[in-house]
Amino acid sequence: MTGSGESKYCESCALRDSLVRMGIRVDSFDYVLALMGNPNTGKSTVFNALTGLRQHTGNWTGKTVARMEGAFEFDGRRYKIVDLPGTYSLLSASVDEEVARDFVLFTRPDAVIVVVDATVLERNLNLVLQVLEITDRVVVCLNLMDEAERKGIRVDHRALSRELGVPVVPTAARQGVGLGLLVQTVAELVQGRIRTAPRRVKVDEQVEQALTELVPVLQQAYPDLPNARWVAMRLLDGDYNVRQSLESGELLRLARPDATDAEIQQAREHAPHILAHTATLQRKLEGTFRDRVVESLYAEAEAIARKVVHREGERRWDWEQKLDSLLTSRLWGLPLMALLLMLVLWVTIQGANYISEFLATGLFWVEEQGSRLFTGLGAPGWLTGFLWHGVYRGLAWVVSVMLPPMAIFFPIFTILEDMGYLPRVAFNMDRFFKKAGAHGKQALTMAMGLGCNAAGVVATRIINSPRERLIAILTNNFMPCNGRWPLLITMSMLFVAAAFPPVFAAAAAAGTLLAVMLIGIAVTFIVSAVLSRTILKGEASSFTLELPPYRKPNVLAVLYTSLIDRTMLVLWRAVVMAAPAGGVIWLLANIHLGGQSLSHWISGWLDPLGRAIGLDGVVLLAYIIAIPANEIVVPTIIMTYMGTGMMTELESLNDLRRLLVEGHGWTTLTAINLMLFSLLHNPCSTTILTVWRETKSTKWTWVATLLPLGIAFSLLFVLNTLVRWLGYR
Amino acid sequence: MFEGGLWVLLLFALLLLAPQWGLVPRWRQQRWLRSRDAIEDALMHIHQREHSGQLASVESLAGALNVPARLALALVQRMEGQGLLRTSAGGLTLTPEGHRLAIQVVRAHRLFERYLAYETSVPPQEVHELAHRLEHSVTPQQIEQLDAYMGHPLADPHGDPIPSATGEMPEMEGQSLVDFPIGKPAQIVHVEDEPPQVYAQIVAEGLRPGMVVTVVERSPTRMVLESDTEEHVLAPVVAANITVREAMPRVAAPSGERLGSLEPGEKATVVRVDDACQGLTRRRFLDLGITPGVEIEVVMRSPFGDPVAYRVRDSLIALRREQADWIWVRRNGGGQAMHGEVKSA
Incomplete structure (x- = not known):
């Protein structure tokens, strides 16, 4: 935080002392605030600074899809603050925009804070002007003043405030500069000590003519409507929600929040007449209404920006452009990207190894102590077995395998994201994805999938075209997540590397892993292409990709958020999913019927199916049990083969090799089958659940589950039949 | 046996x-x-x-x-x-009831045609077929949602009127291209798709509803039209299947060239977004501030040449070629925009 910045934007920093951050304790409050803004303006940073929460803020568009609530206390008053999705506009009726708009419209917050990026003021003003049409309780938070200063952009906030007719507070939220004044201003506004006179945009003559006809009609039906002009504009634009609220009479609640149901019933009578009037006017405007409105909004934004923004020199894009031309160059763009991805994966796998071992030692030591304690206390053997060797062991296994790679992979990824590099990756790769009918940003959700498919599916939110987003969701599973890496690594070392002289063994194993990943990528592209040409043909589609400015990553904040957020998430998942699975595994191995364990019986029944695809019943059983967590496939296989009562790992690879090859007749083909099955089979239960949550559709959840499974079975069946037919086995 | x-x-x-x-x-x-x-x-x-x-x-x-x-x-x-x-x-x-139902089917079909053509990436030649299949499986409520979502459009992509929910057909004003005055900008409002041979000729010429053309020459055997990009020569019998009306000033402005044809380093001023670009893409363009009169600079190509990044209103936006081609621009500074010529606002 620079001293000069302090003195410039923070006339009243002392105020911050009276700010009490209340996190998510939002149960009782005196005022409700809404936070709006374009994507990538530091809106979430403002939110976090005010509430003390640690919501992750990516250098992305469309990050905050669900709304987030927090609270703070100032001067003895409690404020609830709602972080609305970042949007460029309120006109194009995307889900984000509807969430944001309906909140402002129907919940009527006491004040709306619009966060704008001082370096791109003109485009941000488009949104501000739209918000000013809906409500006059607005405070503009002119953020990123530090960045503007670096780029030689000076924004006269007083002049801006005069132009807009609402208070404007300059801030640099990442440094915490100006937030005190922001809160102070908001407090004065909600208490009525600041009067606003919001600027309303005049559209061209024909539209104004239509408005002067429609507004009185609306006002006659709803005398108390505070923003009749805006409602009229929305009706002319064909806004479905506004039209609905008119037809249902709910619009009356806008005018009088305390309206009774009977009054609302009455209000419905006005609808046909108003809608008929609207239709006539719409026809006169020939479907160009929205164009005209946006053109006027931008004309106004330009005029304001011309008055208040002053540029010094042309040094603004200098180094950014140089970096861009390197990172997206024909020669260096792709190699740099590949190198970076390899580096990230290498660091993840190597680093995770150490932590994994450390965690495993500790956690299994606890198991030993626990079971010894139970035995010492005289607990029955089955209880000790079920709780410690079943439930606890499953949990410990998953945690020690899954947690470390995630704890390394996600922070690195998030830092790259914060710096603004990832959108450039999407830019570089888009050509391939376009051919498959997909979006360049899918490259990122796929990379995310390498860490965890559920996280990859959540990450598809950044794809703002419905069809391409669905494609990314349905195919994410073809990227092997870290739960599957251990199996792939073990198999490639045991069966492929062993076939080479020791000098090349490591390279062979690495090459096998690369091949598996390439197959995953190939399948992703093929399935994407097929989906986009068949069942997804009729879904809405459009491409735009914003390349945000490079920013210095906030490393500490990233580490904190991605460690705490994701660690908690992973631990929770381990408890909910892996623990019961561990219990089931123990039961299957230890309940005996007719002299054989349940797991033996079931794997026996599954055997013919397993053989058909070149595997066996034990492997299929392990995969069924491992639906909650793929990490436990190998230990379950070993357990069943050895007939032990709990998930087991072997000391050395040689022991494992002997068990598989000599004990159960595995060949290199079996290992290849297993790797392919691991790569292609159905997603884990967390991912399936996430798909459902993201798509809200049973149909797409089924497709996401059964499509990979079907592909895995048919591919392996064909492969193995072919091999058998050619006489190799 | x-x-x-x-x-x-x-x-x-x-x-x-x-x-x-x-x-x-x-x-x-x-x-x-x-x-x-x-x-x-x-x-x-x-x-x-x-x-x-x-x-x-x-x-x-x-x-x-x-x-x-x-x-x-x-x-x-x-x-x-x-x-x-x-x-x-x-x-x-x-019967009146049959008529009412028929109008509803026509409405569903044309709304779907419009939706598929403008909001999705279904290729034009498949739109009719797919719309035909979809029109039978929707509920009236879904149709109303579709209609509202697209802002109550008046015509389908061929320029055929879409009946309103109450069954009224919008009046399509206009006259046949055959007797439209020479030299006046005319906007195509409808293209008749029967008989198919004639329709195929119109499509081959790249003429479609929304386009602005000017008649430059007329004789009993042929008509010469000028559009933004090229000259079209039609037989009068073909021209008779095209309905036009006088173009409003906002679409009549000469278009210049397509944004996609510019090279990195060049700057241009947006003339307008093509009329045939509707729906989701047009709304995105508007949100990003791509409106007539705004300056746009070609910044860089991706390693494979597509997409290309443009600077609009101080932010960097990547567009694919076919999207950039919807945007009509006029080059700034006589093609020498590479060096300087920067206006500080």
């Missing part, structure tokens, strides 16, 4: 699958007769014929739906029983 068994099997298969009178085809015919598809397609056909002045008959219906006359007759009887149509001396006519 074996051979006998084979005969029985064959006979059984014949009974089951024989075309026309086999059990399975019969069952399917019965199902078809009762289906929404059959009734709606029939309504459309009869409605179209009424419109063209030559009433539909059982034969024309059979031809249109591609079924045997026997089935078409059964369908007509069925629909007559439902009070949807009447048989008169001249042919088949719709």
Whole structure:
């Protein structure tokens, strides 16, 4: 935080002392605030600074899809603050925009804070002007003043405030500069000590003519409507929600929040007449209404920006452009990207190894102590077995395998994201994805999938075209997540590397892993292409990709958020999913019927199916049990083969090799089958659940589950039949 | 014994699958007769014929739906029983109820055509087919949602009017291109898609509703039109299938060139977003501030040449080639925009 910045934007920093951050304790409050803004303006940073929460803020568009609530206390008053999705506009009726708009419209917050990026003021003003049409309780938070200063952009906030007719507070939220004044201003506004006179945009003559006809009609039906002009504009634009609220009479609640149901019933009578009037006017405007409105909004934004923004020199894009031309160059763009991805994966796998071992030692030591304690206390053997060797062991296994790679992979990824590099990756790769009918940003959700498919599916939110987003969701599973890496690594070392002289063994194993990943990528592209040409043909589609400015990553904040957020998430998942699975595994191995364990019986029944695809019943059983967590496939296989009562790992690879090859007749083909099955089979239960949550559709959840499974079975069946037919086995 | 068994099997298969009178085809015919598809397609056909002045008959219906006359007759009887149509001396006519339903089907079809053409990336030649399939499987409520989502459009991509929810057809004003005055900008409002041979010629010339053209020459044998990009030569019989009206000033401005044809480093001013670009893409453009008069700079190409990043209103936006081509621009600074010529605002 620079001293000069302090003195410039923070006339009243002392105020911050009276700010009490209340996190998510939002149960009782005196005022409700809404936070709006374009994507990538530091809106979430403002939110976090005010509430003390640690919501992750990516250098992305469309990050905050669900709304987030927090609270703070100032001067003895409690404020609830709602972080609305970042949007460029309120006109194009995307889900984000509807969430944001309906909140402002129907919940009527006491004040709306619009966060704008001082370096791109003109485009941000488009949104501000739209918000000013809906409500006059607005405070503009002119953020990123530090960045503007670096780029030689000076924004006269007083002049801006005069132009807009609402208070404007300059801030640099990442440094915490100006937030005190922001809160102070908001407090004065909600208490009525600041009067606003919001600027309303005049559209061209024909539209104004239509408005002067429609507004009185609306006002006659709803005398108390505070923003009749805006409602009229929305009706002319064909806004479905506004039209609905008119037809249902709910619009009356806008005018009088305390309206009774009977009054609302009455209000419905006005609808046909108003809608008929609207239709006539719409026809006169020939479907160009929205164009005209946006053109006027931008004309106004330009005029304001011309008055208040002053540029010094042309040094603004200098180094950014140089970096861009390197990172997206024909020669260096792709190699740099590949190198970076390899580096990230290498660091993840190597680093995770150490932590994994450390965690495993500790956690299994606890198991030993626990079971010894139970035995010492005289607990029955089955209880000790079920709780410690079943439930606890499953949990410990998953945690020690899954947690470390995630704890390394996600922070690195998030830092790259914060710096603004990832959108450039999407830019570089888009050509391939376009051919498959997909979006360049899918490259990122796929990379995310390498860490965890559920996280990859959540990450598809950044794809703002419905069809391409669905494609990314349905195919994410073809990227092997870290739960599957251990199996792939073990198999490639045991069966492929062993076939080479020791000098090349490591390279062979690495090459096998690369091949598996390439197959995953190939399948992703093929399935994407097929989906986009068949069942997804009729879904809405459009491409735009914003390349945000490079920013210095906030490393500490990233580490904190991605460690705490994701660690908690992973631990929770381990408890909910892996623990019961561990219990089931123990039961299957230890309940005996007719002299054989349940797991033996079931794997026996599954055997013919397993053989058909070149595997066996034990492997299929392990995969069924491992639906909650793929990490436990190998230990379950070993357990069943050895007939032990709990998930087991072997000391050395040689022991494992002997068990598989000599004990159960595995060949290199079996290992290849297993790797392919691991790569292609159905997603884990967390991912399936996430798909459902993201798509809200049973149909797409089924497709996401059964499509990979079907592909895995048919591919392996064909492969193995072919091999058998050619006489190799 | 074996051979006998084979005969029985064959006979059984014949009974089951024989075309026309086999059990399975019969069952399917019965199902078809009762289906929404059959009734709606029939309504459309009869409605179209009424419109063209030559009433539909059982034969024309059979031809249109591609079924045997026997089935078409059964369908007509069925629909007559439902009070949807009447048989008169001249042919088949719709009852008011039938007419109302037919209009709703037309509405659904044209709304879907518009949706598929403008909001999705379905190729133009597949739009009709897909819309035809979708129109039978929607609820009235979904249709209203679609209509509202697109802002109550008045015409489908061919320029055919979309009836309103209450069944009113919007008046399409305009005159035939054949007698439109020379030298005045004209906007195409409708392109007739029958007969297909003539329609194919119009499509091949790249003429479509929304486009602005100017008649530059007219003789009894040929007409010469000028559009933004090229010259079109049409036979008057083809021109007669194009309806135009005087272009409003906002679309009549000369377009310049497509944004996609500019090289990195060049700057240009947006003239307008093409009229044929509607829906989601147009809304995104507007949100990003791509409006007439704004300056746009080509910044860099991606390693494979597509997409290209543009600077608009101080932010960097990547667009794919076909999207950039929707944006009409005029180059700034006589092509020498590479060096300087930067206006500080």
